[in-house]
Amino acid sequence: AQKITQTQPGMFVQEKEAVTLDCTYDTSDQSYGLFWYKQPSSGEMIFLIYQGSYDEQNATEGRYSLNFQKARKSANLVISASQLGDSAMYFCAMMDGGATNKLIFGTGTLLAVQP
Amino acid sequence: DVKVTQSSRYLVKRTGEKVFLECVQDMDHENMFWYRQDPGLGLRLIYFSYDVKMKEKGDIPEGYSVSREKKERFSLILESASTNQTSMYLCASSPRTGRHQPQHFGDGTRLSIL
Numbered sequence: 001a002q003k004i005t006q007t008q009p010g011m012f013v014q015e016k017e018a019v020t021l022d023c024t025y026d027t028s029d030q031s032y033g034l035f036w037y038k039q040p041s042s043g044e045m046i047f048l049i050y051q052g053s054y055d056e057q058n059a060t061e062g063r064y065s066l067n068f069q070k071a072r073k074s075a076n077l078v079i080s081a082s083q084l085g086d087s088a089m090y091f092c093a094m095m096d097g098g099a100t101n102k103l104i105f106g107t108g109t110l111l112a113v114q115p
Numbered sequence: 116d117v118k119v120t121q122s123s124r125y126l127v128k129r130t131g132e133k134v135f136l137e138c139v140q141d142m143d144h145e146n147m148f149w150y151r152q153d154p155g156l157g158l159r160l161i162y163f164s165y166d167v168k169m170k171e172k173g174d175i176p177e178g179y180s181v182s183r184e185k186k187e188r189f190s191l192i193l194e195s196a197s198t199n200q201t202s203m204y205l206c207a208s209s210p211r212t213g214r215h216q217p218q219h220f221g222d223g224t225r226l227s228i229l
C-alpha cells in the first residue's frame with residue numbers, strides 16, 4: 001500500500017533563512033507523482049510543486065524546490081529565503097499512475113517563520 | 116484560475132440530522148473528491164467521482180454518501196450526523212486527462228456536530 005510519512009510535526013525557521021521539510025514515501029508503482037501543498041490558517045489548500053517519478057531534474061517553482069532522491073524514496077521541500085507569509089501547514093502527497101488521480105497525504109508539518 | 120467553491124465555511128448541526136455539503140467547480144473537471152482533515156491524521160479520502168453519476172469509495176466512506184448529478188457539482192451527505200463527524204471537510208477537483216494533474220481545492224467547511 002502507498003504511504004507518505006512526514007516526521008516533523010512542527011518547525012521554526014528565522015525569516016530569510018532556508019528550511020527543508022521532510023517527506024518519505026512508500027510505493028511499489030514505477031510511475032507516480034509527488035506533490036506539496038500549503039495550508040495557511042485560513043484553511044485553503046494551495047498547490048506548490050510537483051515531481052514526477054520519471055523526471056530526472058528536481059522540480060523548482062520560485063522559492064520552492066523539491067529535493068527528489070528516488071533511491072531513498074524521499075521528496076523533501078526546500079523553501080529558500082523564508083518569509084512571514086510562509087507560516088502554514090505543509091502537506092506532502094503522492095499520486096499513483098492510475099486514471100483516477102487519487103492523492104495520498106502525509107500528516108503535515110506546521111512551519112512557523114520567526115521575524 | 117480554477118475555482119472550487121464550497122457552500123459553507125462554517126456549519127453547526129445536531130446529532131441525527133441529515134447534512135449536505137455542496138461543492139461546485141467551474142473548470143469542467145471530470146474528477147471530484149471529498150476529504151476530511153483531522154489534526155495529526157492529515158487528509159483522508161471519503162469518496163471520489165470520475166464522472167457524472169459515478170462514485171467510488173475512498174478510505175473512510177462509512178457514515179457518508181455522495182451525489183453527482185451534474186459534472187460541476189459534487190455533494191457529500193451525512194445521513195445521520197454524529198459527533199465523531201465533527202471535522203474540516205475539503206472538496207477538490209482535477210482533470211482526468213494528463214499525467215499526474217494536481218488537485219484544486221476549495222476553502223473547506225468546518226463542520227461541528229453537537
